[in-house]
Amino acid sequence: MPFSALPRPPYWTTVFVSKRRDADHAGYQAASDLLGQLSAAQDGFLGIESARGPDGFGITVSYWDSLRAIKNWKRQADHKLAQENGAAWYEHYEVRIAEVKYAYSLGDHGPGPADI
Amino acid sequence: MPFSALPRPPYWTTVFVSKRRDADHAGYQAASDLLGQLSAAQDGFLGIESARGPDGFGITVSYWDSLRAIKNWKRQADHKLAQENGAAWYEHYEVRIAEVKYAYSLGDHGPGPADI
Numbered sequence: 001m002p003f004s005a006l007p008r009p010p011y012w013t014t015v016f017v018s019k020r021r022d023a024d025h026a027g028y029q030a031a032s033d034l035l036g037q038l039s040a041a042q043d044g045f046l047g048i049e050s051a052r053g054p055d056g057f058g059i060t061v062s063y064w065d066s067l068r069a070i071k072n073w074k075r076q077a078d079h080k081l082a083q084e085n086g087a088a089w090y091e092h093y094e095v096r097i098a099e100v101k102y103a104y105s106l107g108d109h110g111p112g113p114a115d116i
Numbered sequence: 117m118p119f120s121a122l123p124r125p126p127y128w129t130t131v132f133v134s135k136r137r138d139a140d141h142a143g144y145q146a147a148s149d150l151l152g153q154l155s156a157a158q159d160g161f162l163g164i165e166s167a168r169g170p171d172g173f174g175i176t177v178s179y180w181d182s183l184r185a186i187k188n189w190k191r192q193a194d195h196k197l198a199q200e201n202g203a204a205w206y207e208h209y210e211v212r213i214a215e216v217k218y219a220y221s222l223g224d225h226g227p228g229p230a231d232i
Contacts (some may be wrong), residue, residue, distance in 0.1 A: 003133060003210055013214055015131065015177055017119060017165050049133050051167045051175045059167045059175040061131055067217075087222060094119055094221045098129055098214035101183075105210045106203060 004047025004063055009100045011046060012064045018093035020056035034084075038076060044069025056091075063100070070097060120163025120179055125216045127162060128180045134209035136172035150200075154192060160185025172207075179216070186213060 039045055044065040052058030064070045081087065155161055160181040168174030180186045197203070 003135075003208060009212075013131065013212065015129065017177070019119075049175060051133075051169045051173050053167045053169060057167050059165060059177060061133070061175060061177075090222055092119060092222050095219065096125075096129065096177075096216045097218040098216040100212045100214040102213040103211065106206055106208050 004049055006046055006063055006103065007065075009103050011100050012067055012070055013098050013100050014062050014064070014070055015096040015098065016060045016062070016093060017096075018058050018060075019091040020052070020058065021089055021091045022056075035077060035080060038080060039073060042069060042073045042076070045073070067097070067099075120165055122162055122179055122219065123181075125219050127216050128183055128186055129214050129216050130178050130180070130186055131212040131214065132176045132178070132209060133212075134174050134176075135207040136168070136174065137205055137207045138172075151193060151196060154196060155189060158185060158189045158192070161189070183213070183215075 036048065039048055039062055046063035046065055048060065048062040050058065050060040062073075064073070152164065155164055155178055162179035162181055164176065164178040166174065166176040178189075180189070
C-alpha cells in the first residue's frame with residue numbers, strides 16, 4: 001500500500017490498531033475493502049495507510065481534514081460494521097483520534113526542524 | 117506485538133510509516149530492537165505498537181506523555197540512526213506527530229461516546 005500524499009499539518013488522524021480473530025474469516029476482505037471505499041468517499045478524507053503482519057496484528061491510519069469529518073465517517077463505519085458483524089473479525093482493537101501537529105519525511109525534515 | 121496499556125487522553129503519539137529497502141538488510145533487526153529499547157528507556161514513554169506486512173510496508177506508533185518527551189527521544193533516535201546508517205534501511209518513511217484527544221476500544225467506547 002502506498003504512502004498518502006498529505007497537506008501540511010494541522011490535520012486529523014485515526015489510528016486503528018487491531019488483532020484479527022482469524023486471518024481467513026469469511027467476508028473480512030470484502031468488507032474491509034468496502035470500509036476503505038467508504039472512507040475514501042467521505043468528505044474531508046485525506047488518505048489512508050495500513051500494515052498487517054502475519055500474526056494478524058495490524059495498524060491502519062487514516063487522515064482527515066477535521067474532527068467533524070472523522071465523526072461523520074465514524075457514524076457510517078459503525079453502522080456498516082454492525083451490519084456486517086465486524087466485531088466478530090477482531091480479537092481486540094483500539095482507536096486513537098489525534099490532531100497531527102508536525103510531519104516530516106526521509107530527506108525532508110519539513111518546516112522548523114529545530115522545533116521538533 | 118501486544119497492545120499498549122495507555123492512560124486516558126490527552127497524550128502524544130508519533131506515527132512512523134516506512135517502506136523497508138530490503139527485508140533482510142544486515143543489522144536492521146538488531147538496530148531496530150536497540151531503537152525500541154531506547155524508546156522504552158526515555159522519560160515520558162507510554163507505549164509502542166508496530167505492524168509490518170510481507171511487502172516491507174510498516175507502521176510503528178509510539179505514545180508519549182508530552183511533546184517534550186518526543187523531542188528528547190527524537191534527538192537521541194536521530195543520533196542513533198545516523199550512527200547506524202539507518203537511512204539505508206528505508207526506501208521511504210513519513211513521520212507524523214500528533215496529540216491524541218480521544219480513544220476507545222472494542223467493547224469500551226470510553227467517555228463521551230456520543231461526542232465522538
